[in-house]
Amino acid sequence: MVMKIRTIKYFLGEGFTGIWKNSLMTLASIGTVIAALIIFGIFILFSTNLNYIGTQIQDEQEIRAFIDESMTAEQVQEIGRQIEDLAFVRECRLETKEQALENLREDLGEGNERILEGLDEDNPLRDAYIVKLKDIAYTREVAGEISSIDGIAVVREAEEAVDKLLNIMEVIRMFSLGIMILLAFIAVFIISNTIKLAVFARRKEINIMKFVGATDWFIRWPFIVEGMVIGLIGAVIALVLTGYGYSYTTEYISQNLGMFRLRQFDEVFEGVALIFISLGTTIGALGSAISIRKYLRV
Amino acid sequence: MILLTNVSKTYSNGTIALKNVNLYIAKGEFVFVVGPSGAGKSTLIKLLMREETASYGDIIVNDFDVGNLKRQYIPYLRRSIGTVFQDFRLLPNKTVYENVAFAMQVTEASAKEIRRQVPFILGMVGLASKAKMCPHQLSGGEQQRVSLARALVNNPAVLIADEPTGNLDPETAWDIVKLIYDINRRGTTVVMATHAREIVNGMKKRVIALENGMIARDDEKGVYGYED
Numbered sequence: 001m002v003m004k005i006r007t008i009k010y011f012l013g014e015g016f017t018g019i020w021k022n023s024l025m026t027l028a029s030i031g032t033v034i035a036a037l038i039i040f041g042i043f044i045l046f047s048t049n050l051n052y053i054g055t056q057i058q059d060e061q062e063i064r065a066f067i068d069e070s071m072t073a074e075q076v077q078e079i080g081r082q083i084e085d086l087a088f089v090r091e092c093r094l095e096t097k098e099q100a101l102e103n104l105r106e107d108l109g110e111g112n113e114r115i116l117e118g119l120d121e122d123n124p125l126r127d128a129y130i131v132k133l134k135d136i137a138y139t140r141e142v143a144g145e146i147s148s149i150d151g152i153a154v155v156r157e158a159e160e161a162v163d164k165l166l167n168i169m170e171v172i173r174m175f176s177l178g179i180m181i182l183l184a185f186i187a188v189f190i191i192s193n194t195i196k197l198a199v200f201a202r203r204k205e206i207n208i209m210k211f212v213g214a215t216d217w218f219i220r221w222p223f224i225v226e227g228m229v230i231g232l233i234g235a236v237i238a239l240v241l242t243g244y245g246y247s248y249t250t251e252y253i254s255q256n257l258g259m260f261r262l263r264q265f266d267e268v269f270e271g272v273a274l275i276f277i278s279l280g281t282t283i284g285a286l287g288s289a290i291s292i293r294k295y296l297r298v
Numbered sequence: 299m300i301l302l303t304n305v306s307k308t309y310s311n312g313t314i315a316l317k318n319v320n321l322y323i324a325k326g327e328f329v330f331v332v333g334p335s336g337a338g339k340s341t342l343i344k345l346l347m348r349e350e351t352a353s354y355g356d357i358i359v360n361d362f363d364v365g366n367l368k369r370q371y372i373p374y375l376r377r378s379i380g381t382v383f384q385d386f387r388l389l390p391n392k393t394v395y396e397n398v399a400f401a402m403q404v405t406e407a408s409a410k411e412i413r414r415q416v417p418f419i420l421g422m423v424g425l426a427s428k429a430k431m432c433p434h435q436l437s438g439g440e441q442q443r444v445s446l447a448r449a450l451v452n453n454p455a456v457l458i459a460d461e462p463t464g465n466l467d468p469e470t471a472w473d474i475v476k477l478i479y480d481i482n483r484r485g486t487t488v489v490m491a492t493h494a495r496e497i498v499n500g501m502k503k504r505v506i507a508l509e510n511g512m513i514a515r516d517d518e519k520g521v522y523g524y525e526d
């Protein structure tokens with residue numbers, strides 16, 4: 001459908017005028033759009049940070065495979081190749097017992113060197129492969145496979161707590177997604193009611209438009225624009241609120257329980273803005289479309 | 299040009315509004331449609347504009363096959379027909395000028411065309427000096443002139459008027475009918491449903507009388523012919 005510029009201007013003008021005529025319902029509509037989008041924003045930001053934390057955990061999570069002292073240097077290398085060939089292995093690094101002792105010494109810190117005295121000559125530690133995975137969900141399986149390799153003495157794997165944390169977060173994520181979808185439906189419903197009132201308020205005008213030969217789309221567009229503007233206003237307000245809320249929350253979290261790094265709002269701003277605006281205008285257009293189908297009959 | 303062949307209309311509640319109507323109105327004609335209340339005058343007009351669809355028969359208006367017209371072409375049929383109603387149907391919050399311009403906006407006419415055409419039409423109906431007024435500041439006759447201007451602004455081939463003088467005093471009614479006659483003499487076909495006996499008898503134009511949804515009379519230079 002080719003539209004002339006003046007016609008587009010007309011639709012925009014009519015659409016915006018409609019917003020003021022129905023101020024109370026319009027406010028209710030904008031309010032629900034804001035609520036739906038903020039919940040959705042929380043969901044997006046939560047997921048984003050969850051993935052971000054996930055990669056941080058992934059980076060730190062490792063399996064240690066200690067090698068039997070009886071293995072020769074070639075055998076140790078062979079074991080390394082076998083581990084590297086396993087599925088989900090991202091990285092496999094050898095830590096010799098000398099390096100392990102050095103790390104231990106560093107960990108213990110100044111003043112405690114005495115504990116490790118004399119160990120350099122007779123190192124009780126073992127060489128180990130430090131294995132990092134592409135996906136920590138498979139930690140247990142990979143650890144099992146490694147321990148069945150000949151020459152591996154002991155395998156130590158990550159604790160399960162991380163797994164559980166991830167599971168809980170997933171549940172929260174699904175829950176907020178559910179609320180978001182529900183709110184989106186409510187927003188569509190309320191917007192369609194607003195547009196219904198707008199259609200009702202302008203039924204006389206619509207009737208005149210029909211008998212002077214306006215096309216269906218010419219009659220519909222101002223209402224669609226009105227719905228989309230409601231969605232857009234809601235999106236912008238929701239974006240501002242989410243931005244401030246998020247910044248304060250992340251600041252609070254990193255000051256009080258700064259275990260992991262969180263995303264800054266400017267890192268995610270563009271994505272969130274894009275999603276809010278497209279979702280807001282879609283909800284608005286959908287609400288209008290439903291109303292027009294039901295009440296305009298053009 | 300208007301042609302109806304074997305047209306019947308039964309409303310969904312079972313009311314039979316028109317029965318087997320055959321009618322030809324040539325381009326440029328002036329035709330009164332008369333008949334008692336409920337005879338089917340308004341229904342006939344609604345069928346011509348495709349506000350209602352005929353239950354049976356064919357209708358042709360200005361080369362449009364009205365009955366079989368696809369939805370998306372209905373607006374173009376309506377642009378070829380100017381319509382005037384008893385209750386004027388003006389937008390109360392818009393000025394006279396805007397009310398008339400509105401009908402052109404709807405057809406996506408350019409601002410330049412609108413600026414040229416609207417004052418011309420307002421001059422034609424004698425309202426050039428009241429362009430900036432709102433409908434409530436005008437008399438009934440003036441309001442009907444605005445609605446005539448709106449009906450004519452897109453140069454329709456046919457003007458359809460459903461009791462255009464029904465809300466006007468006799469003198470004003472005559473002014474409106476004279477104006478409609480002027481328009482007719484410029485080549486526009488006119489179909490006017492009316493109750494106004496004096497006017498019908500005074501004009502001596504073709505009269506189609508409907509009774510119970512059927513054409514009872516169709517006379518050149520006819521008269522109203524009812525005692526009501």
Ligand SMILES: Nc1ncnc2c1ncn2[C@@H]1O[C@H](COP(=O)(O)OP(=O)(O)O)[C@@H](O)[C@H]1O
Pocket residue numbers: 309310311313314315333334335336337338339340341342
């Ligand atoms: N929308 C409608 N639904 C059902 N019956 C209708 C409708 N419109 C008109 N009628 C009936 O059709 C008949 C013709 O009405 P109408 O065409 O309005 O007559 P007129 O304009 O001559 O007074 C009347 O009996 C009227 O009650």
Ligand SMILES: [Mg+2]
Pocket residue numbers: 339340341460
């Ligand atoms: Mg009638």
